[in-house]
Structure formats: structure tokens, C-alpha cells
Amino acid sequence: MADIATASARTTIDVLRAIGEDTRFRIVALLHHGELTVSDLTDILGQSQPRISRHLKLLTEAGVVEKHREGAWAFFDLVAHGPVAAMVGVAIATADPDDPVLANDLDRLALVRNQRAATAQEYFAAIADRWDEERSLHAPDDVVEAAIVAALADRPYRSVLDMGTGTGRMLQLLIGDRLDVRAIGLDNSHSMLGVARANLERAEVHGVDLRQGDVYSPPVEPGFDLVVVHQVLHFLHDPARAVHEARRLLNPGGRLLIVDFAPHGLEFLRTDHAHRRLGFRDDTVVGWLQQSGLHADEPRRIEPPDDARGLHDDERLVVTLWLARDIEVPATTADFAAELAAEVASGSTSDAVPEGAL
Ligand SMILES: C[S@@+](CC[C@H](N)C(=O)[O-])C[C@H]1O[C@@H](n2cnc3c(N)ncnc32)[C@H](O)[C@@H]1O
Structure with missing residues (x-):
């Protein structure tokens, strides 16, 4: 943890409070697997939309979650960088992945994603020839x-x-x-x-x-x-x-x-x-x-x-x-450059450098 930038004590307490509640911790654990909408979270957690929105609001205010709006939908994601991201990352990593509630949430996440993907696939199957x-x-x-x-x-x-x-x-x-x-x-x-x-x-x-x-x-x-x-x-x-x-x-x-x-x-x-x-x-x-x-x-x-x-x-x-x-330099060019440098150093190089090799 020594190389992680520190947050103020106030921020640390606010973050711990925000994630220190059952549903909010489950939301954070789900967002660790990628951004989600309120409706995704409603389907996964089986809770009402206003309740999920309230939890997301608290997580956003604590700087744990970021929201970005796109038309009628809003996507929520964990903050990616900085001390809050590090703190949340440690909390998620510490939680037992076999915990039945968290494991069940992940199963539901896979199910919801599969349903969305199936809808898209039906669409592609229907429109393939046009x-x-x-x-x-x-x-x-x-x-x-x-x-x-x-x-x-x-x-x-x-x-x-x-x-x-x-x-x-x-x-x-x-x-x-x-x-x-x-x-x-x-x-x-x-x-x-x-x-x-x-x-x-x-x-x-x-x-x-x-x-x-x-x-x-x-x-x-x-x-x-x-x-x-x-x-x-x-x-x-x-x-x-x-x-x-x-x-x-x-x-x-x-x-x-x-x-x-x-x-x-x-x-x-x-x-x-x-x-x-x-x-x-x-x-x-x-x-x-x-x-x-x-x-x-x-x-x-x-x-x-x-x-x-x-x-x-x-x-x-x-x-x-x-x-x-x-x-990165393609391997063949890098190898050739290294060989050439070695030859130059040993004085055994000829002038015959293939055109465009370096
Ligand atoms: C809009 S089409 C674009 C096709 C093509 N790249 C083009 O521009 O003509 C999107 C394609 O992505 C495919 N696709 C969508 N999700 C995918 C996934 N998860 N894995 C592989 N292909 C996927 C769809 O089946 C569809 O053929």
C-alpha cells in the first residue's frame, strides 16, 4: 500500500460508510466486473428502481462510483484511479468470492448479460441479409x-x-x-x-x-x-x-x-x-x-x-x-538492430545494411 496516494481521513470514512452497507457493497462488487445501468442492477439484485438509484446516488456522492449519461440511459462504473479506487479495490479483493450472496449476484450478472446478448443476436439473425x-x-x-x-x-x-x-x-x-x-x-x-x-x-x-x-x-x-x-x-x-x-x-x-x-x-x-x-x-x-x-x-x-x-x-x-x-519494434527489426549494434561494437560490420531495415 506504500505507493498508493493517501486520501484524507474524512474521505476514507465517507468511502467506508458508503460501501459499508449490504446492498451498496453488492453493487460495488458487481461494478467491479464492468459498467452497468440502473435497470441491469434492478434485474440482478431484485430491488426496486428507486432503491437502487438511491444507493447509486450515495456511492456517487462518496466518489466511489462515476455516472455518465447517454441519452435516456445512465451508466455507472467504479472510479478507476486514485486512493478511493485503491481502497475499494482492497475491500473487493478481501471479500470471499465464494460468499453465497456475492456468488449468486455474479451468476445473475452473467444471466442478465446473456439475455441482452441474446436479444442482440436475434436482431442480427433477423437482419443478416439486409x-x-x-x-x-x-x-x-x-x-x-x-x-x-x-x-x-x-x-x-x-x-x-x-x-x-x-x-x-x-x-x-x-x-x-x-x-x-x-x-x-x-x-x-x-x-x-x-x-x-x-x-x-x-x-x-x-x-x-x-x-x-x-x-x-x-x-x-x-x-x-x-x-x-x-x-x-x-x-x-x-x-x-x-x-x-x-x-x-x-x-x-x-x-x-x-x-x-x-x-x-x-x-x-x-x-x-x-x-x-x-x-x-x-x-x-x-x-x-x-x-x-x-x-x-x-x-x-x-x-x-x-x-x-x-x-x-x-x-x-x-x-x-x-x-x-x-x-514496440517488430522482433525481426529489433533483432537485426541488436545484431548490427553488436557487430559495430566489435568492428566486424560491413556496409551492407538492407534498405528500410531500420
Ligand atoms: C453492426 S454489425 C458490423 C459488422 C461489420 N463489422 C461491418 O461493419 O460491416 C456488428 C456485428 O458484430 C457482431 N457481434 C456483436 N456482438 C458480438 C460479440 N460479442 N462477439 C462477436 N461478434 C459480435 C454481430 O453479430 C454483428 O455481425
Whole structure:
């Protein structure tokens, strides 16, 4: 604990009081597994919405929990940094994980999340064959796709993982007729993969491995120059975890491209299109990327077409590209540089340094 910044005695007492109550401790233990809404907590804990809201208010006032509003929904999360986060972390870690009440809460959390995921999957199964049409709600695809290609142009790639591949559109764009790229498309919807398979065959994109699997536990070994998460995060209950998984699969020097909406107020995308999040702020996504140890480029925004100009700002769907890179030097280059340095030191080097090797 010596390296943890201290809080005032007053703050410490307030935090201990806030979490020192049965329901509030259970809420804190649940939020430790990712952000939740009041309605999630109501379903899990079986308590009324006003009671849950009152507990969340007390936790928020004590600085234990942070709230962020997104349209009609509010998400609650534990504070991530500082002495209060450390104090709460110790309290959670100390509690017996086999405690029947806490273990039951976690089972209920898994159940609620599975129900939400099943709703989204039903939606994808229903719309699989007309998904490309749904995508036209925002900036035209050709504009977004040109921006993606331009953003990735500064560096070649030989392996691509498309997480939540849907109809396989990103694979068509990024692989095309190249035979030198190893590509995997991952999706948890069997129906979507069926459409992707047909589309890739029709477009004569060969050698793509389409796999059914979840972005939270991808059935894929690490080793990709490029991982793409295109219009997927807004469906997820724990987007930060998906970003972390995507990052884990990168090669040294690899890049992670996230494409999703900037914050908006189109609530119907939740009710009619299974979205969970109404877009993401730059600092949120960049924060996830940086926490994963990546270096994030400046986000690129793609505005909707001119005919959306009459709409309120929060009704316009702005697509954002967040590109981040692992700044570790690829092993081959690093090894070569080390060898070269050793040779220079021993005086045995020749002048023959391959072009572009360093
Ligand atoms: C909006 S579509 C986007 C598809 C594609 N990336 C594109 O932009 O054309 C979202 C896709 O994410 C998939 N998906 C949603 N949650 C997922 C999860 N937890 N694991 C894997 N795929 C998921 C859905 O099945 C769907 O095909």
C-alpha cells in the first residue's frame, strides 16, 4: 500500500460508510466486473428502481462510483484511479468470492448479460441479409471506406483479424484480391457468418478463415498486423474488454482500428437496432487504447451527408476512426538492430545494411 496516494481521513470514512452497507457493497462488487445501468442492477439484485438509484446516488456522492449519461440511459462504473479506487479495490479483493450472496449476484450478472446478448443476436439473425442496407444510416459507406484505406496506408499488413465481421465487408475492403494476407473474420452470429461467406465468395475474396466466436474470448491465437473492430463496440456491454482482447492479439508494431459512432442522441437505435451505447467520446476510446499500451493517432471524424444538416447535432451520426499502434519494434527489426549494434561494437560490420531495415 506504500505507493498508493493517501486520501484524507474524512474521505476514507465517507468511502467506508458508503460501501459499508449490504446492498451498496453488492453493487460495488458487481461494478467491479464492468459498467452497468440502473435497470441491469434492478434485474440482478431484485430491488426496486428507486432503491437502487438511491444507493447509486450515495456511492456517487462518496466518489466511489462515476455516472455518465447517454441519452435516456445512465451508466455507472467504479472510479478507476486514485486512493478511493485503491481502497475499494482492497475491500473487493478481501471479500470471499465464494460468499453465497456475492456468488449468486455474479451468476445473475452473467444471466442478465446473456439475455441482452441474446436479444442482440436475434436482431442480427433477423437482419443478416439486409445489414448493408442498415449501414446506410450514417455517412455513405464509400466515404467511410476511403477514409479507412487512407488511414491504414502508411504501413503494410500481412495479417488481419476482423472482430465482429458481420457481412464481411471490411475483409472485402482490406483483403480484396491479395493472396499474401492471412485473414480471419470473427463473429458470434451464425447467420451473419453465412452472409459473410456468400459475400466473400461472390467478391472472389479467397483464403479468409471465418470463425464463430465471441469478441470477449476470441478463439484466435495472437499474431496480427492489423485488428479491425468496425461498428461493433456500440452493441457490447463491456466495450473496454473487447478493446483489450483486440490489443492482445496484435503483433509487435501492429495496429488496432476501431470505427464507431461519436456520441449521438438517436434513442431509436437502441430500441429498434439493439445498440447499447449511443456512440463513444474520443477520450473514452483513446483512454481504453492507451490503457492497453497502444499509441493512439488523432481521431478522424466523418460527418454525415449534407442532407443531414437540418438535424440537431445529437441526431447526426458522425463516424469516428480511432487508429492506434503498438510502438514496440517488430522482433525481426529489433533483432537485426541488436545484431548490427553488436557487430559495430566489435568492428566486424560491413556496409551492407538492407534498405528500410531500420
Ligand atoms: C453492426 S454489425 C458490423 C459488422 C461489420 N463489422 C461491418 O461493419 O460491416 C456488428 C456485428 O458484430 C457482431 N457481434 C456483436 N456482438 C458480438 C460479440 N460479442 N462477439 C462477436 N461478434 C459480435 C454481430 O453479430 C454483428 O455481425
